[in-house]
Amino acid sequence: MTFWNHFPFLIPFFLAVRNMRARWMRTLLTCAGIVLGVAVILAISITNDSTLQSIRDVFNEASGKANLIVQSSTADGEGFDESITARIRSAEGVLTAAPSVQAMTLLTRDAQNWQMEFSINGQAAGNRLMIFGVDAQIDPGVRQYELAAGRWINDEAYEAVITQKYADDKGLTVGDDLDILTASGRERLRIVGVIADTGAGVINDGVIAFAPLTVAQDLFERGGDVDQIDVVATPDTANLPTDLADLKAKLSARLGKGYDVLYPASRGQLVTQMLSTYQSGLSFFSVVALFVGAFLIYNAFSMTVLERTRELGLLRTLGMTRFQVLGLVLAEALVLGLIGSIIGIGFGVVLARGLIWMLGAVVATSVNTLTVPFDGLLKSLFVGGLVTLGSASWPAIQAARVSPLEALRVQGRSRTRVRPAVWLSGLATLIGAWSSLYYIPWPRTISFYVGQVSIMLLLFGAVLIVPGVIGIAERVARPAARVAFGNEGLLGAGNVRRSPGRTSLTVASLIVGLSMVIANSSLATAFTHDITSWVETALGGDMYVRAPLPMREQFERQLAAVPGVGGVTKVRYFNVKVAGARSSGVSQLPSEAADQDTIFFAAIDPLTYREVGEMQFTAGQGEPDALWARLRAGNALFISTTVAERYNVKQGDTLRLVTSRGEHDFYVAAVATDFTGQGNIVTGSWADMRRWFSKTGVDRFTIKIASGHTVAEVQENIEDRYKDTRNISVETTQEFKRKILELTAQSFRLFDVLGLIGLVVAALGVINTLMMNVVERQREIGGLRSLGLTRWQTTKMVLAEAAALGGIGGVFGLAFGYVLSHVFVSALNSLSGYNLQYIFALSTFISGAFIALVVSQVAALYPAWKAAGVNVVEAIKHE
């Protein structure tokens, strides 16, 4: 104690550490709850930040030192005349301007077995080889190229530099030929160098080859067009944000309306936008895991205070004030919170690696950077400490209320009565949260955050209600416990009612954990059902024909002539910018739009499309024939429910798009379900595409099999005729559906992981509660053993108590999970504009019930073993 004599203000911490050591098991369990909660919060923060950073890095590395980027304002990939490069270079404040062109292709040898791969953002990065045509003299001054072997390219020469990663994957080296597909057939580029997988080498996930600009233009028939010009400002201009902004404005004015001058950071907006809903969901789930951890902490501290009632009474007798007692308990909470948070941070970084890998699979991008945000670290430390202190505050107040007389009493009773006000307020909270979710029209800018808070309040309300129903629930559980565990089941189940406060929190944590798992599973089911229906209806057809390069339109006739083909339709996808929306005469863009929003445009042939599929129009828009007729008439679009939600437009409104001929209003002919590009898509006619976007070439032909023929037969017919000559890939709808469903399952797997962590924390709560019960009832257990209860019967009694907890938590968890499922589906519909329907899947609920029972039984193993091992003599002497 000598050390503490010098620092008396630290004595509460000294006592706290002593107490934690004496009750090391409980300290460990409580700490584990904090560790998991903090770890999850940090892991998600790291995962989200790292993924976004990785995506931004790709775009940043693509831009290198460029301070500004010039692109066509249509964003449709058509490029612009490179002659404007000179106009850019002559502007004051511009150091250099590097033009580039990009084209997607494949190695000839890969074309045979090529299949399109998908990610949550659409086509997976690295699915095709990007040929990046650059000015060989200027570009190294803009982008970073770290040569690992060979040399850099020379202008005009048919040569290329590839990345180390691509070279290793394909077994290529300096001196080999890059044999690629082009618009006119096969071409070769001599590999003269290999660059490291850094800097420009990260573009397209490293599946990239850099070639001279003129060669790339020639190979892909781009004429004198380029896709972007990277502008490096003079150091004086670059270093001052205001000067850079001036330069941006000057260039915009100089180049005119057909060009966008952007900061590199604003690129990738479509990608990050598509991820944002997903990442917000992850963040929400992580908060719920911490919420469950808070119960564990509260329970543990409540029990500690109860156990130490005599000790606290003694301290008060010896002169400790109430405030000092409060400080004592909070000191323990602070120490525990700090230790738990620090360990949680370490564990969070480890967990993040796994989550990053999973999210990387979903976005089909190698997330190479583990960005540990400093604010994320601070937030985790702060949240961990705050949650621990917050959860321990009420037990601390109760400890401060212990009177000195407690020192003279035998061990107090453990029964913590729960006042009716608690569960009545729970009911009120539930009603309030429900009303907020379904009946109050919050402004769009805050609706997402209000929705999250409302869902948390729903969970909190459910927690508060549990004490009101636990008595009835236990009475119902008791006969079941007797059937399963015999008379020991009666004894065990009956114990559930003895500490209603503690039991309620344990049951509540099970309810929260289980209901989140069920809700996530239900959401996945709804999504899978709707996406399956969409694939089968809207995408339609029996097989898809694709190629690494856009196919000629005339190929449609050849495909139609293949024996067994009943119908063929073509589709082309490209990016398009939304300049505005007009709804009931009011022009608007969402307030969070960045200058202009970029979405996808799907160009279809309205005549042939219906031979193979049908759009899933939302209800109440009139007859499909009329809708299709309007699209055929031109200057019209079918928009997705997501686009409709985002721009607040409906049938009859207009959507203004940036076309190659300037901005143009398109009439919204109908709203339909479409999951392409996470719903950020509009569909227009082929004629409109040619008229307004000057595009040709087909991305995909959808084929319907004629009756009397099989898919395998027609697939073979097509491949025999055209696979070698046109380098096509033929994929059945079933295969495509399988890929999409696997991607959907992968997307939800991350949430499953978080939900399971919540259940683990709930299980820790069960262990903690049962251990407390065993410790508290030492004498009683000793008495029962004296009366002839064997060790195995003691084990059964504890397992029965756990089964009762698990059963009650399970039933309520399933019920609340059902409610939460509906809420989640509605919330996702509201966020994303989808029109998902809730599907009741019995298997989800059976699995949930199984999980609840298994979790409770596994959690009870250690406490049951401890109870069975109670020394009878010591126990009956125990006070």
Next chain:
Amino acid sequence: MSVLKANQVKKQYQMGEVTVSALDSVNVLVNKGEFVAIMGPSGSGKSTLLHLLGGLDNPSDGEITLAGQPLSKLSDNAITVVRRRKVGFIFQFYNLLPTLTAEENIGLPLLIDGQSLDKHKAKIEKLLALVGLADRRHHKPDQLSGGQQQRVAIARAFVNDPEIVLADEPTGNLDSKSGTAILELLRKTCVDLKATIVMVTHDPHAASYADRVIFLKDGQIVRELKNETAGHNVQPIMDVMAGLEL
């Protein structure tokens, strides 16, 4: 006929590096229908002896024979079952289950034995009447006084028709009036149910209800006293205790 026999029983505990002898070569014989009290000053080993007699603990040496069965030859499980079926326990702090009613607490040993209480309704009725709590059968422990709780505990001890009942300071937590009532009840069961009772107590008044008093000091039996006179003669017991405590 002897119900319980302890033959040269020793019990030693290891307290760090020191071996403490709680009992040293103790011999006890309890016959059917006897009411035996075990007395001694604090630390004399009386509770230790009771625990050994009830199979709650194992002797370091010697043999305990209960209803003709040597306990040393039995496994932990087997001893537990013997305890369940042949021994009744009464504790100082009652040890009732707070979630069960008086009636259910009495039937607890039967429940532990896997039996249904319905089948033993008549027996439980009889015991409730014996202890005078028929009108409190549906009350939980927190609705009963200390004396009433101990009476429930006594009824529980007899529900399985034990060979012997072991009582550890049964009046230790009661006021004198309640304590006397309990002792009267124990005496009554000896007569009415022909029970065999071994009671550990530090109270000479309680010991005066027994037929025989065994005195322990420093782990050894030092004296036995037969209570041949009726009317609970406390003085001789107090004299012996006074001598032991010197």
